[in-house]
Amino acid sequence: MTAVDTPPSANVGVTKLRKEDAHLVTGRTSWTDNLKLPGMLHVAFVRSPMAHAKVTGVDVSAALEQPGVVAAFSGADLVDNWSGGLPCAWPVTEDMKSPTHLPLATDEVRHVGDAVAVVVARSRYQAADAVEFVEVDYDPLPAVVDMEAALADGSDLADTSLDSNKSFTWQKIDGDIDAAFDGAAHVTTRRFINQRLIPTAIEPRAVVCAPPRETRETTLWSATQVPHILRLMLALTCGVPEHELRVVAPDVGGGFGSKLNVYAEEAVCLVLARKLGQPVKWTESRSEGYQATIHGRDQIQDVSLAFNQDATLRGMKVELLADMGAYLQLVTPGVPLLGAFMFNAIYKMDALSFTCHGIFTNKTPTDAYRGAGRPEATFAIERLIDEAANELGMEPFELRERNWIKHEEFPYTTIAGIEYDSGNYEAATAKAKELFGYDDLRREQQERRDRGDKVQLGIGISTFTEMCGLAPSRVLGSLSYGAGGWEHASVRMLPSGKVEVITGTSPHGQGHVTAWSQIAADALGVPYEDVEVRHGDTAVAHKGMDTYGSRSLVVGGYAVQSACDKVVAKAKRVAAHLLEASEDDIEFEAGTFSVRGSPDASKTIQDTALAIFAAHDYPEDMEPSLDSDATVDPENFSYPHGTHLCATEVDTETGQVTIRSYVAVDDVGKVINPQIVEGQVHGGIAQGVAQALYEEAVYDADGNLSTGSLLDYYVPSAADLPHFQTDRTETPATTNPLGVKGVGEAGTIASTPAVINAVVDALRPMGVNDVRMPASPRNVWEAIQAANGGAA
Amino acid sequence: MTKLNITVDGEVHDDDVEPRTLLVHYLRDVVGKTGTNVGCDTSNCGACTVHLDGRSVKSCTVLAVQADGATVDTIEGLADPSTNGDPTAGWHPLQKAFHTEHGLQCGYCTPGMIMAAADLLKENPDPSEDEVRHGLEGNLCRCTGYVNIVKAVRTAAAEMRGEEVSA
Structure with missing residues (x-):
């Protein structure tokens, strides 16, 4: 576990303009949708308009009569082509329930957008037209949309083949959690909602598949993050010998986890190309993708911290409800587990209990979205620390410093049982405070409070860490993950x-x-x-x-x-x-x-x-x-960290939040290309700010996705976001020869609690101690009204 | 089918299209201009932005037949093609600046972002940071957080005004 000195370098550590x-x-460019192959046919899917229903009949005959239509299939027509359902590679417990997830549903649909039939035509317009002529008979079933109601006795079922809506309960207890809370001088408890999000890579998903020609090889191009995983999993799902399947990820336009999966459309296109002997293409529309591509987050978090009289931490309790959606996709149940080791974050404590219930609902499946489990954990602990500081009458940095791991204490084995190899929270924090002008902003905040300014200033802190560099294969094995890292x-x-x-x-x-x-x-x-x-x-x-x-x-x-x-x-x-x-x-x-x-x-x-x-x-x-x-095979995860500071101006009459300044000091270890690292931090922060202020996937009581397109799902533009001021400290990782820690998710993990802490901090004098995300004018205004004792 | 005569990136095209064909699908599927991308179906993302008779439009919201007789310029026609040899020599200042300022990551929004920015700079050759941010609010990027896009547009603007630009 010692760092190897890298030789003097001419390129590493220097900004080189991108070859890409x-x-x-x-x-x-060569995006998947750009591909045009001789004889290529176009695929369109028939999707359920209902959140939950029995499928009692599918008739494709009228579609087959439409101009340009070459073939059309129901789920039942293709059912013999599947060796199994779409894979979930992370059975987190032995008794985890995972209903069979066929690429095309046969007898029951479980979310709006669940595919039931497929049409193949000579052009994309003809395929889209013919979808309207596939007749599907649905027998509606009650939709399960609320996680807590889903757990109640006698609840409707999201899947009629199951006897309850609970997929699994996963628990990890370290230390004597009862003693930690029984003897506590102070306990801070909150419920946080980490809302459902839609990843929204700007390139929609697309698949092209060409059947064997001169060899026995089938080639599948996909807008995917995971061509290697996809090859193996499609081979298993579709019964195609792995060595006869080639998967290509050409130019891929963003992912953020949404393209880290094995999707129905990939399996169906593979089977159709081989069945028809002609190349096929499918490209999702944005609205279609919002129903058919995985969503992220969606946790209800009940969290408590127990403190000693001197404000040192004794322990933390975490109880999660995690919405799986209708099916378990590739790593759906594992996402909250990636947070299980991170709720304690940078803090020392003697006990930590983590319990997660994975719940089925009639919604699009969730899965890994930028940060996957760690943003949820970081949000909870960094919000809770601020609330505890307020309750204890302490400056939020003072409480953090009292409890964080000191730089001289590394390597440090946390209460969650993993070893942080290196870090320096003091250095990152000192630099961030200076760049931010922390003391001046605190003074201005006090002035605004004193004069009762209708626009209040809030300062939000996030001293985050995360675990990344996935991952040591043996550790993944111990967590029941289906592959190595x-x-x-x-x-x-x-x-x-x-x-x-x-x-x-x-x-x-x-x-x-x-x-x-x-x-x-x-x-x-x-x-x-x-x-x-x-x-x-x-x-x-x-x-x-x-x-x-x-x-x-x-x-x-x-x-x-x-x-x-x-x-x-x-x-x-x-x-x-x-x-x-x-x-x-x-x-x-x-x-x-x-x-x-x-x-x-x-x-x-x-x-x-x-x-x-x-x-x-x-x-x-x-x-x-x-x-x-x-x-x-890495010997350990890596643990980037940093201090992010956000200043918000909150209009107490309208609930409008404006970010006035944002400073991020990240420690991602050694840096290969500073410009690329800075870009990753910028983009990461933007996605975390988007969760804090703008985005939420909303379903109505019948399980319809109300935010079904970019008209209703608020992805921020340049006009909605501020400049982000970034800097770094550099504490090399000791667990790889490059000394690097990873940077893709850090900004997203850090920024959400920084922003919400700032919003709450602005409203603290009004008695507000939480704001539901996203902190839209409405949600902020409601929080103010609730604190005033008025009905929201 | 409807007859069309469109000049795309300086080349005249005569084609028959279905009247409902979107301009972006005509460009991509008929003309083969796959540099222009589709990112949504509600004209929110701006990935498909091109110039129609010199003004930026979202080509997913224009019918091909509406462009009959018009000139369409796409990202593929933006660079000066006359500079053989050095492939970057003929780049438009915006293309250069997006590269030098790291104004792109995955690059999917980039063609639309650059075409929208080119139109913005025609209107306002010296935009402030805030003016760039508001001028590009019809174009979504999910990778960059916009910081370096704003920087790139202002860097290109300076070069186009003939001012010294530090690379």
Whole structure:
């Protein structure tokens, strides 16, 4: 667990403009929907307009008569094509209930948008038209939409094949939780609602599938984050031999977890292409995606903190209701578990109890959305700490400092049983307070309070940490996850000295091509421009665990570094052979092998690549190749942290919230490309602010999605968001050779509680101690009215 | 079917389309201009923004037949094509600035964002941060948090005004 010193570098740690950009800024892109194959047919789905119903009949005959229609199938027509239902890879308990999830429903639909039939036509308009001619008979069933009602005795069932709406109860208790609360001098308790969100990657999902032609291989292109996982899971779901299936993720336009899944449309397109012998394409419309692509969050959180007289923490109790939606998708039940280790966050305590009930409702399934479990946990603890500080009459930073892990205490094993390798909360906080002008803003806040300004100023704090870099395979195994968390890279030295890096990560905006080039260029001592990075095609990158959970750099970058190290080790043997020197006397720096003490005798790594290609003269006990593979399995998660500060102005008459300033100091360990890191933080903060102020997926009492399009679901524009001022502290991770911690989710995890703490802080003098998210003018106004004792 | 005559990125196209064909689908599926993207079905996201006779429009909200006889410019025609060799030499200042300021991540909103920004800069060659933010409120980005998009637009504006731009 010691950090390996990285050699002096020319590229790592420096902003290099992205290699990815040229085709993206000029429109020479290869999004899945851009693909056009000879004879390609278009697929459209018939979806349930009801949240819950028996399907008593599906008649596609009229659709088949429509212009351009080639085929149409009901769920029953295709049922023999499935080897199983769509996969849930995370059975969190042995007795977890997971109803069979067929790609096309046969006898029961369980949410609005559940697919019941499919139409194939020569054009996308013809396919869309023909959907209207598929007749489906529904026998309505009661819709289950409220998690607490779903648990009541005699509740209607979200799925008639089950005997209750509870999928599982998962519990983890560390320390003596009863003692922690029984002897407490003070207990702070709250209920928080982490509302349902819709990820809304700007590229809608799309699938193209081409049947076998000259080989037995079927090729499936998908707007997915996980081509490797998808290949295996589709092979299992559709009974296609894995080696005869190639999955390609071409340009992919954002994901945020929504493309980390195995979807019905992918399975159906695979089966249709093979059945019809022609390529097929499906592209979701945004409104369709809002029903058929996973949602995120949706937890009711009952949380308590127990304190000693001196305001040190004794323990924390967490009881969650987590809405699974109608089915368990790929990792649906595991999402709250990823938060189970994070409720204690940066704080020391003697006991922690975590209980989560996974509940079925007749809504679109939830699954991993940017942060997956950790934003929920971080929101709860950072909100609760502020509430406790208020109740204890303390400055919120003072309470935090009293309880957080001091920098000299790392590595630190938390009450949840995981080891934080490194961190420095003091440093990040000091920097953030200075940039923010914390003391001046507190003074202004007091002035506004004193004069009863109708626009009050609030200051919100979030001293967050998270666990990412998913993940140590053995830990995933102990949590019953269905796969490992390793990552793979191959590095090939070409005869001309150029380099190909093949990565198992699958970027969709994160800049892996640039960052991996920087890592490889420095590790091999070759020019940055001489490195090409290939990814996202199972025929090219044969092995990988893909991109999610802020894992790509921490695990995938580590694999690139390891594979490069192996190349250098081989090249060193070749250089020693060519220089007729002992390998022990060979030094390697910036791409050149030289003999210690004889600086004139040297070979570049490119020389060794050419020599090994010719293979006329190389060491007898090695193969004539420098190419190397590395599959690395991390020994621990990584733990980025930081201090985010938000100042809001809240109009107490209208409930309007305006962010006046936002400062984020993040510690993501060593940084490969500062510009990319800053961009990840900006985007992350924006999504967390969106949860705090704007977004909520709303269902009515019948299970209809009221926020069914971008007209009703409020994704913020540039006009809705402020400038974010960012800075960093740098405490290297000690658990990987790059010293990196991951940055994809940090901003999202940190920012939501910072904003809500600021809104509540502004309204504190009015007696407000919580505001329901999103803190829209209405929700803020209602909180003010409720505090005034008036009916909302 | 209806006959159309449209000039797209400087090339004249004569096509027959169904009267209901959206301009964006005509551009993507008939002309093959797949640089222009579709991100929603309610004209909220702006991914499909192109210029119709010089003004930015959301091409998912325009019928192809409404563009009959008109000139349509897309992201694919924005760069000066005459500079062979260095592929970046002919880039529009906005394309350059989105690259240098890291104003894109996944890049899906980028064509629409750049086309909308180009129209904004025609109206207002020296916009403040706030004016850029409000000028682009019809275009959604989910990756960048907009900070670097705003920076890129102002950097491009400075270059287009002939001012010194630090890369």
